[in-house]
Amino acid sequence: MFVKHGINSGFSSLASSAVLRRQHFLIRSLGGYTDNTHQTRMEGVKCFSGGASLEADAEKVLRAITPSLDPTKYKGQAGKSPQAAGLVVVSSCFFLRIEVEVIGGFKNDEYGKIAVIGGCREYTGAPYFAAISALKLGADLSHVFCTEGAAMVIKSYSPELIVHPIFKESYSISDVDDEGRRHISKKILAEFGKWMERFDCLVIGPGLGRDPFLLECVSQIMKHARQSNVPMVVDADGLFLVTNSVDLVSGYPLAVLTPNVNEYKRLVQKVLGCDINDQDASGEVLSLSKRIGGVTILRKGKSDLISDGEIVQSVGIYGSPRRCGGQGDILSGSVAVFLSWAREHILASDGKPIISSKNPTVLGCIAASALLRKAASRAFEHKKRSTLTTDIIECLGQSLEDICPAS
């Protein structure tokens, strides 16, 4: 039920270890593992699920999920806990029936790889911000899948990023008939499919644009990512797509939506069929998440509100009064990293929850929101009115260092 393997011409070569890894992630999300190793670290983490305060103890979440740097790890393993080799693996997991089998180590298993799907003729900054933020926080590899026209520009911003010019927009195929378009679309899916299983999380939307042909290709990618249980953070134009096709994410527990004020308004109108109600902001975000089948929603604003349909958390740490464009992009790249790390730390050792939310997506959102705000505050201290997104990105590392020293 939860472990579906995508069988499709372009997506048939699934590495078995990667599939198993995603099974583990889902199973952990459901509280299916038995593992005490991280319990101590998580002991102090309390996320209030109700009552007077919704404010998350974000620093404790950050400390709990940020992995220590380990000289024995190799590239692509950022975030993998050393004891993960020789795991007790829970397979065939349904809500009420869990079978346990022991499998050997996962030598080929890899963590710390993020892919951003975005970047078009108009926007090249947004995917860069998301991808470079992921690297600055600790991801080992950060890929960008964008249009052919955007690729060279994005590459020129940074040699650190791996950039794939796979997408086409309608204007560049205006003389191609329907059959030709189907062929192009299939090729794009096959190209992405070669990589997809390697990613720990996708970030879908920063600077993607709204071209119908491109968005149709991205819909197909999302369907396949979902079949392969790849987590996804949907932002910006990805939210435009999802608002018009809610089924793409509905009921998928590994999806996170990160709407800004406009994107949230459109989502509420479409899904709840009403205008936003700021008198009951937390109730509303909870209902919205529930209605979309428990996807995690991070509503950005003066305070960020996070819900997975079960609990609501807020992060209101002081950030910056500068509202320069691109801060949401930093956030989406950061959520991808923290979400990937959090999956290693969502454990229920004795049947009792260690934290109110065992959901890695919620923890990832709390951590990312807090860290972005701290970095924004630090950047503003130095740059005041001239603070730009690139200044905030430069402060990500030190902000994390203040909370989780590297040594």
Ligand SMILES: NC(=O)C1=CN([C@@H]2O[C@H](COP(=O)(O)OP(=O)(O)OC[C@H]3O[C@@H](n4cnc5c(N)ncnc54)[C@H](O)[C@@H]3O)[C@@H](O)[C@H]2O)[C@@H](O)CC1
């Ligand atoms: N440097 C870049 O390449 C950037 C590109 N971006 C991309 O730009 C595209 C559109 O994103 P937007 O965030 O503008 O989309 P929105 O749907 O939020 O905004 C659309 C319009 O609403 C306005 N608006 C935005 N925030 C508002 C607010 N709080 N109150 C009232 N009006 C508001 C904007 O100025 C814009 O005219 C996305 O692909 C996004 O990723 C942004 O991420 C910013 C940085």
Ligand SMILES: Nc1ncnc2c1ncn2[C@@H]1O[C@H](COP(=O)(O)OP(=O)(O)OP(=O)(O)O)[C@@H](O)[C@H]1O
């Ligand atoms: N009024 C505010 N006060 C303080 N922080 C805010 C405020 N609004 C947004 N933020 C912070 O900025 C981050 C980005 O939110 P924002 O609404 O700017 O996203 P966005 O519009 O998607 O950005 P982008 O320009 O990258 O698309 C949020 O996570 C939030 O923490």
Ligand SMILES: [Mg+2]
């Ligand atoms: Mg945005």
